[in-house]
Amino acid sequence: MSQEQQEQDSAPTKQAVVKTILVIEDDVNIGDVFVQAISQETPHMAVLAANAEEALTMVKTVKPNLFILDYQLPSINGIELYDQLHAMKELEHIPAIMLSARLPKQELQKRNITGMHKPIDLDDFLQLIEKLLN
Numbered sequence: 001m002s003q004e005q006q007e008q009d010s011a012p013t014k015q016a017v018v019k020t021i022l023v024i025e026d027d028v029n030i031g032d033v034f035v036q037a038i039s040q041e042t043p044h045m046a047v048l049a050a051n052a053e054e055a056l057t058m059v060k061t062v063k064p065n066l067f068i069l070d071y072q073l074p075s076i077n078g079i080e081l082y083d084q085l086h087a088m089k090e091l092e093h094i095p096a097i098m099l100s101a102r103l104p105k106q107e108l109q110k111r112n113i114t115g116m117h118k119p120i121d122l123d124d125f126l127q128l129i130e131k132l133l134n
Helices: 003-017 028-041 052-058 078-086 105-111 122-133
Strands: 020-024 045-049 066-070 096-100 114-117
Touching: 020 028, 020 052, 028 045, 028 122, 045 052, 052 078, 066 078, 066 122, 078 096, 078 105, 096 122, 105 114, 114 122
Parallel strands: 020 045, 020 066, 066 096, 096 114
Antiparallel strands: none
């Protein structure tokens, strides 16, 4: 197979696997690290919202395939934000990862949210993203 044929064969596959991840993290430095890691280590695109209000505004134009939520947000917690996001018909099937030093395990189980304790292991984090998006 020629190089050109290989590129043509792989091009549609690459486009098909690019998914959007909405990261909601009020610590902008941590959020930037997550966005950079996702952008550099996966084929996916990550966008950052610094708070719940910003996230709720963004989902009007950005259609995410995965939510990554900090539990400790300034105005409402990550569970409350998840509930608001999932109340929207077009977002009710979107999986989520909740990040915190102290995770509300029962609340996560009720909603089928995957929890990760901070500080997170970046390799485990990236593997979990791939698992939830496939």
